[in-house]
Amino acid sequence: MSLEGYIEYQRREFCKDLPCPVQQLLDGAQEGSTEYQRIRGICQSHCIHSTYEFHHWLIQKGYLIIRPQQPSNV
DSSP: OOOTTOOOOOTTHHHHHTTOHHHHHHHHSOTTSHHHHHHHHHHHHHOSSOHHHHHHHHHHTTOOOOOOSSOOOO
16 A cells, blocks of 8 residues: 555665665575575574664654554454
8 A cells, every 4th residue: 555645665675775785695596596585584584683773774764654543354
């Protein structure tokens, strides 16, 4: 869902902006390959950056984190 006049966060934008060394390895691997999946596992289970860093990066870049007042029953 996007709001008019706003852009959404793009997948791995934070990682690429740092630049994260694990993301650089991922960029060099062929998507879907065994090596790609192995590196992706590092990101999923053992990210070298914290949610604190990510949250402050979002603020610094001007992102807003929003949700509906009443969550939908999806």
